[in-house]
Structure formats: structure tokens, C-alpha cells
Amino acid sequence: MEQHTEPSAERSAEQSAAHPPDHVARIQAAWRRERPDLDVAPQGVIGRLHRVATLLTHELCAVYARYDLGEGEFDVLAALRRAGAPYERAPGELAAHTMVTTGAVTKRIDRLERAGLVTRRAAAEDRRGRVVALTDAGRELIDRAFTDHIRNEHRLLAALAPAEAAQLETLLTGWLARLEPAAAPPPSPPPPTAR
Amino acid sequence: MEQHTEPSAERSAEQSAAHPPDHVARIQAAWRRERPDLDVAPQGVIGRLHRVATLLTHELCAVYARYDLGEGEFDVLAALRRAGAPYERAPGELAAHTMVTTGAVTKRIDRLERAGLVTRRAAAEDRRGRVVALTDAGRELIDRAFTDHIRNEHRLLAALAPAEAAQLETLLTGWLARLEPAAAPPPSPPPPTAR
DNA sequence: GGAACATGGCTTCCATGGAAGACAATATAG
DNA sequence: CTATATTGTCTTCCATGGAAGCCATGTTCC
Numbered sequence: 001m002e003q004h005t006e007p008s009a010e011r012s013a014e015q016s017a018a019h020p021p022d023h024v025a026r027i028q029a030a031w032r033r034e035r036p037d038l039d040v041a042p043q044g045v046i047g048r049l050h051r052v053a054t055l056l057t058h059e060l061c062a063v064y065a066r067y068d069l070g071e072g073e074f075d076v077l078a079a080l081r082r083a084g085a086p087y088e089r090a091p092g093e094l095a096a097h098t099m100v101t102t103g104a105v106t107k108r109i110d111r112l113e114r115a116g117l118v119t120r121r122a123a124a125e126d127r128r129g130r131v132v133a134l135t136d137a138g139r140e141l142i143d144r145a146f147t148d149h150i151r152n153e154h155r156l157l158a159a160l161a162p163a164e165a166a167q168l169e170t171l172l173t174g175w176l177a178r179l180e181p182a183a184a185p186p187p188s189p190p191p192p193t194a195r
Numbered sequence: 196m197e198q199h200t201e202p203s204a205e206r207s208a209e210q211s212a213a214h215p216p217d218h219v220a221r222i223q224a225a226w227r228r229e230r231p232d233l234d235v236a237p238q239g240v241i242g243r244l245h246r247v248a249t250l251l252t253h254e255l256c257a258v259y260a261r262y263d264l265g266e267g268e269f270d271v272l273a274a275l276r277r278a279g280a281p282y283e284r285a286p287g288e289l290a291a292h293t294m295v296t297t298g299a300v301t302k303r304i305d306r307l308e309r310a311g312l313v314t315r316r317a318a319a320e321d322r323r324g325r326v327v328a329l330t331d332a333g334r335e336l337i338d339r340a341f342t343d344h345i346r347n348e349h350r351l352l353a354a355l356a357p358a359e360a361a362q363l364e365t366l367l368t369g370w371l372a373r374l375e376p377a378a379a380p381p382p383s384p385p386p387p388t389a390r
Numbered sequence: 391g392g393a394a395c396a397t398g399g400c401t402t403c404c405a406t407g408g409a410a411g412a413c414a415a416t417a418t419a420g
Numbered sequence: 421c422t423a424t425a426t427t428g429t430c431t432t433c434c435a436t437g438g439a440a441g442c443c444a445t446g447t448t449c450c
Contacts, residue, residue, distance in 0.1 A: 022375070030279075044364045045364045046348050046351065050252070054248075056244065082222065083225075146230065156374070165237075168367075169239045171355070171363045172240065173219075175247055175354055179247065
């Protein structure tokens with residue numbers, strides 16, 4: 001982000017015709033005017049990343065909704081499905097895999113169980129444990145939903161040229177690798193994510 | 196919290212030693228095993244983007260918390276601050292600028308008003324309208340918090356080389372430009388974002 | 391064996407935001 | 421100039437998830 005800002009006009013931004021300054025650029029311009037003492041360049045990356053992530057999540061959820069699933073439910077079903085037959089996991093594992101607290105998982109399972117998509121039963125060896133399993137209906141649903149989901153991701157990514165997508169993946173992978181350890185809380189190393 | 200990836204598993208992916216497969220790579224591997232009919236490549240980008248965004252948000256919120264602010268409150272204060280003196284905006288504008296519903300803005304303003312950081316008064320011309328203004332305390336707080344916030348963003352972005360950051364910004368800007376219009380709801384064009 | 395501590399799941403309470411509608415005030419049609 | 425539509429804000433209700441603590445079970449160590 002190169003730019004002078006200076007009081008007065010702040011639409012001068014970078015490009016001219018093809019790029020009307022986007023929302024993030026406008027915010028940066030305002031900050032440069034109000035707080036010329038700060039270098040707000042990082043917002044160019046972090047702000048847009050945040051925005052893209054929000055838009056993508058919104059688009060993704062639209063597909064989940066077709067199957068009457070929220071993001072959380074989809075994540076749990078997906079984690080079970082990807083575990084492979086017999087499509088079972090302990091609640092604690094699901095919490096780890098989907099990056100939420102166990103309390104949140106309990107509620108997600110409650111909803112999925114009520115919808116007949118998963119079942120809960122006692123664990124064989126450890127009587128504290130439980131086993132959550134996909135029902136046939138659940139398996140069937142997540143298979144259809146996931147197929148649709150991937151189609152949707154392809155659509156969203158189609159806005160980028162293959163080379164751009166590859167570049168982006170490389171950059172994000174690298175950043176993530178350096179960010180994850182830092183964000184790891186004391187006890188367990190770094191927790192997983194979902195989807 | 197180690198992570199095996201299920202029976203067999205194919206870590207073959209791209210890299211070898213230096214890169215232990217990250218969480219997203221493990222998820223992809225599992226899907227390739229379970230659903231070889233699908234091309235899950237987009238997850239490499241979308242999944243990591245989601246993860247990076249989540250981590251960043253978490254780190255950012257840690258700074259807001261130092262000032263006893265939630266993300267929503269920070270966004271509102273920042274929007275008011277960057278409006279420039281006299282640091283006023285209508286609730287509707289704030290909703291547009293921060294990308295949330297007006298209902299959410301009402302509640303954020305409630306909290307900020309209770310904390311003595313903003314005031315609400317009737318608008319001069321339109322008696323339906325209201326004007327939200329930063330108090331001196333609010334102005335003082337957001338100036339300190341924002342300074343700290345930007346320092347934090349610099350720290351987070353430091354994990355990338357300048358050239359990488361620039362590349363990333365370019366890619367995200369382009370993607371965003373092609374994503375925003377698509378996501379724009381019928382009535383108003385595309386709404387703004389925040390921070 | 392038994393006491394202290396750890397673990398796994400769940401419950402309770404709380405915080406936040408969306409959706410939809412209530413209301414008051416303003417703009418527009420006829 | 422009224423009747424209708426629209427706007428701007430707020431209210432209510434609901435959904436989701438985090439934090440922290442409960443309870444039953446397991447593990448460790450003496």
C-alpha cells in the first residue's frame with residue numbers, strides 16, 4: 001500500500017479507473033487523515049482477509065441452510081463422515097476437530113440427535129465416554145450436503161485464476177504455520193479447525 | 196492433542212519434511228480417502244483462509260479486551276473516531292459502516308453509552324433520527340486502543356515478508372472485488388465492512 | 391485399598407447478534 | 421391535503437457459542 005494521504009482528498013488512493021477504492025481502502029484513507037501518526041497498512045491485508053472470510057462464510061452457510069443445517073451442525077456431520085465407517089467419534093474428539101468447546105458440541109449433538117441425524121450411546125470401555133454416530137439419514141444427508149458444499153467452494157474460488165489460487169494457498173499456509181504456534185494456549189498444543 | 200488422520204492416510208501432499216501437514220491438509224486427506232469422487236482442492240484455500248481469519252480475530256480481540264471492549268464496541272468507536280470531529284454518526288450509518296444490523300448497533304450503543312464512551316441525542320432536522328457522539332472519554336479510549344490495535348496488526352503481519360504481504364493484499368483485493376458484487380443483496384448495492 | 395487428582399460429557403448462565411415487527415416521523419401519490 | 425409507503429431506531433424473541441462448574445468415572449501414587 002503506497003500512499004500519501006494528507007488532509008483533504010483521500011480518494012486519490014492507488015489505482016484510477018478500474019479500481020474504485022473498496023471499503024477497506026476508504027477506511028484506511030479515513031484513518032490516514034485522522035491519525036497520520038499511524039501506519040495503517042496492515043489493515044489492507046487483515047481487513048480484507050476478514051471481509052473475504054465473512055463473505056465466504058455467508059455463502060457457505062447458504063448451502064448448509066438448504067439442508068436445514070447450521071454451520072456448527074454441518075461441521076459435526078462432516079467430522080463424523082470423514083472419520084470413515086462406522087462414522088463414529090467421541091464428543092471430545094468432535095470438539096477438538098471442530099475447534100469449539102465441548103459445551104458447544106453437546107448442544108450441536110443435541111440438535112442433530114433431535115433431527116435424527118446422529119445417535120448417542122455409551123462408550124464400550126470408558127463409562128464416562130459417549131459415542132456419537134451418524135445414522136443412515138445423517139450419512140445420506142451429509143453426503144449430499146458435502147457434495148453441494150464442494151461445488152459451492154469451486155464456484156467461489158472460480159473468481160481467482162488457478163495460479164492466483166495456488167499462490168494464495170501458499171501464502172495462507174505459510175502464515176498459518178507461523179500463526180498457529182503463537183496462538184496455541186499453554187495446555188494442549190494447537191487445536192484443529194473444521195469443515 | 197496430536198492428530199493422527201485416520202487409518203492409512205496420505206501425507207503425500209505437496210511438501211515433505213519442513214511441512215508437517217497442517218490441520219487443513221489432514222482434513223483434505225481424510226476427504227480424499229472417503230470421497231475420492233470429489234475434488235476438495237478449494238478447501239486448501241478456503242479452509243485456511245477461514246482458519247487464519249479466526250486466529251487473527253482472536254488475537255485482535257485480545258487487545259480490545261485490554262480496554263474492556265468487545266469487537267463490536269471497538270468497531271463502533273473506531274467508526275465514530277474516523278468520522279473526524281465532532282465524531283458523530285447516525286446509528287444507521289454505523290450499522291452500514293460496521294456491517295451489522297441496526298438492532299445489533301442499538302445494543303452496542305447501549306453498552307457504550309452505559310460505559311460513558313458515547314452519547315445519544317435527537318437529530319436536529321429529522322426527528323426520527325438520532326446522533327451518536329464520542330464523549331471525551333470515548334475519544335481518549337479509542338485513540339489509545341486503536342494505536343495498540345495497529346501495533347498488534349503490525350505484529351501479526353510480521354510473520355510475512357513484506358513482498359508476501361503485498362502479494363496477499365493484491366490477491367485478496369481482487370477476490371474481494373469479484374466476491375462483493377455477487378454477495379450484494381437486491382436493495383442497496385453492497386454494504387460496507389468494519390474495523 | 392483409598393485419597394487426591396484428572397478426564398469426559400453435560401448443564402447453567404451469560405453475551406452477542408440476527409430477524410421481524412413496533413412506532414414515530416417523513417416522503418410521495420393522487 | 422389526506423392516504424399510503426418508506427425510513428430510522430428500537431424492541432422482542434430466538435439461536436448460537438463461551439466460561440465455568442458439576443458429576444460420574446478413571447488413574448496415580450502412597
